[in-house]
Amino acid sequence: MKKLFVIKIGGNIVDDAVALDSFLQKFTTIDAPKILIHGGGKVATSIGKKLGIEPNYVNGRRITDAETIDLVTMVYGGLINKQIVAALQAINCSAIGLTGADANIIPAVKRPVKEIDYGFVGDINSSQLAVDSLQLFLSNNLVPVFAPLTHDNKGQLLNTNADTIASSLAVALSKLYDVRLIYCFEKKGVLENVGDENSVISLINKEKYQQLLQDKKLADGILPKIENAFAAINTGVQEVLIGDANDLLQNTTDNTVGTLIKA
């Protein structure tokens, strides 16, 4: 099967013009089909503040109320997404900016209200992704760039975590491609010792994961990423890499940087 790279970047790259430029330069050099998923970043918060939209928390969890879904639709789906697309076009990478509503690629279900009403948050079922449209774009040398937005097929846009979108796309496409899912983040990889930047764990398999959980070595921020990674691995994705964008894209066939997650 043909190799496909599904790469997710977050606020540490999106918010930093120099880091973003450096990332996009390296991203374009990947000589294979590829998909980029970007997170939000601080710009949404700062624009929200100017618009008088206060972050709304219930029991410590951020809620996507009606004002907030409009805000993220503007900032993620418009400003950040189209700026990345324009920047990629400038370096001869024919990007196409998308949300999950476009071509109905990522239908979702508004999260059911249990203890918390998360508001306009969408949960995805990977089996329902429109793989045909994605393949149409990829096979015509278009590079999909996804904002972290989905929709409910009833006209409502929904906020969906970018890591989850990345893993769902990776899973859905693993039937057609040999998928490498890459989570870029602010550390060199998953750290054995949170205080030591050089304690990167080079490989996490299921046993190692259980051991890390038992030893309570996984910081709050990394836990959902690893859960997403294993969800992807368990449903068809070949391998997941977590680490620093510069390192990981320096040599996309090299497994000696970052943390590799495999079954």
Place this chain on the structure above:
Amino acid sequence: MKKLFVIKIGGNIVDDAVALDSFLQKFTTIDAPKILIHGGGKVATSIGKKLGIEPNYVNGRRITDAETIDLVTMVYGGLINKQIVAALQAINCSAIGLTGADANIIPAVKRPVKEIDYGFVGDINSSQLAVDSLQLFLSNNLVPVFAPLTHDNKGQLLNTNADTIASSLAVALSKLYDVRLIYCFEKKGVLENVGDENSVISLINKEKYQQLLQDKKLADGILPKIENAFAAINTGVQEVLIGDANDLLQNTTDNTVGTLIKA
């Protein structure tokens, strides 16, 4: 050649939820390839005001400064565009929201500074449009929905009039399709007598246009639309219709409503 509908809607529809819903319902019933182009609307102005972005005029002409291009990228390219896409998906129309930067469909040139520096405004050359990508989408039953944004191929997004985008798309596609370009606006058509809503001119050809110009019967607002229409007609578009959205989409093969512009 196959029929293609290129339909532009402006603020009178985009700003009015009921009118927009009614328009989109009719739009989906067009049983032929179709492209929608939407303008901006008042929501950009009201969000701009909240963000402290004052409209910037030089010699009475609106300037797209750096703050404003970010604003319209958010509001046109994000909020309005993706809400229309989600609304179309809900009625089984597989829309794909685009700017001119996406798939490099509409490259533009930043308007050269002469008497006025218009700022981040893009001028289009129809011959440079990426017709291949458009045809790829159309032939796969995807319905392109364009925000009025282009880019300069150097990473900068640009503001381009939605009427101009519509006519440029119509011209570029007239080599492959029998194109009907439809400008929806707030009147029933071009009026012989500006004060009389029932004085719709049913047909404007070149002679009639010259006569209307001589008689100074064309209001300021309609003049650029007719200029765009004739620019399209002169470069390959079969016909242009101007009028009320509800009338024009009621029966898309009927020429008895609105104003038909033909060579």
